[in-house]
Amino acid sequence: MATEPLRALAVAPAPAAGAVRLDLDHPLNRAIRRLGATRVAEHLPPGLRAGAFDDHGWLRREDLLGAATLDLLTAAVASQAGCDDPRLTGTLLLEGYAWQLAAPALGLLLAAGRLPDIDPATLYVRLADDGRVEALAYASGRFATLEDDPEAGHPDATTFADDHALLAWFRRALVRHLEPVVEAVAPRARRGRRALWRSVEDCCSGAMTWIGDELGDGDGARARAGLLLGVEEPLGDPPCFEVIGEDPGAPVVRRRIGCCQSFRAPGGALCPTCPRARVRG
Template sequence: MTQPSTRETADLTLSLRRLDLRRDVPADWIRCSTALAGPGFFDEWRTRLTGWLGREYGEAPPRTADAYLVAWYLHVPAQVGALLLHHERRVPSLRPADLAFRIGTGQPYPDALAVLGADFCCLPTDPASATPGATAVRDERALAAVLRTRYTAHAAQFVQAYGPHSRFGRRALWAAATDALENALWGAGRAGGTPEAEGAGVADAALVLDARYPPLTSASTLRLADREWTRRRESCCFSYLLRAEPECDGCPRSCSR
């Protein structure tokens, strides 16, 4: 993939502590394909996450730790795809072998992401559309379909690898995958800090999730309420089980379907 533009670098800094377009995987990073290769990585991550929840909240309900791990892993392919679609109208490879991440030393959250592959899809008007590794697609709708398909393929591998070790069934895991994708698309716009930028993120979510595409569980649920954008979550994060934590806005436990 070509190096990011100055505008992209500035915008991405608002959305991530770090997004690297790189080929190597430093010692303290993990490639997604390695994470999915066996239960050992997820067992270790869940142990760290449970310990962090206990220190922060005085308790660590197993369902909450499981829900956080699911959402935080799916954040990796969702965030990479959403940010590059939003800022550059490009979709990189989202194969597990082509993505890597680093988990923070305090809060055990993926605080840095890496795109390892050189191939990407883009629009015919992209200045890099004729370069090696670039595949031009017809229009924005086709580009959105590429993102949706690539993200869903990665999420399917996660559901297959992690599902047997999770407290949640397949439907709940795919609901979390749907939330991760729409939140990433919306969040890429919100990071711009203006109503116009947030609106562009909402438009991206409507473009990528214009309908329900099984196994994803819903089309975009973003809507205006009291002049603010909100969405109905598909999955529960179980944060309400933590001490003094309320239910999230849009929690599926309380919202009508």
């Protein structure tokens, strides 16, 4: 439904603001290759990269928040969902962006111990025809890591003593990046801002438990989720995980804090861990 207008967005000139040339041995590029060698990469933007780029179609957060562009993205979400209820399309639009912002960054942390800079001035995305993020670029090359990282002395590194401080840095960067997105989406979604921030929390906790399990350290990832979330507003709800079943090795899943509204789509239903389902039960 929105394919042609979105394709028009994708021919914008390649931007240069904040982008620097990075060699393949840059610590962030090595972290991206390490993540790319795992199964997690199959479910992340295939065009994940760091540094400057020469191809076209890259957009920054501010390019996505204009009314006309949000109209196109909302129409694309409605087409995929088969439903134009604004509570559903607005929530899915926010969750889609929040997931593509948080999951690759948290994947780099869990796979390589480094968090990329997600400053909206130097983070670029490229959209597929259906509005999905098909590529993501950390154009500055800056990253955060622990003091014991062998690359802690790199000029692009910001170092922290422990995971508490490292994840506090990322939490605040995530909030700064997403605050204008939540503000733009809330009136369109006809939902409260607190409800939308809960969707962001669900994206983060869901990404961490899934990526951690895929990389073989789910318990460690879930412990880190507890350092990222439930500490301060607007991401102040502690993550909640539960074991499904009683057998040894039964999977651990994230219990949603907010509702994704998917039950509003034709044939939709409440997610198994939806808070609405718990209230009804």
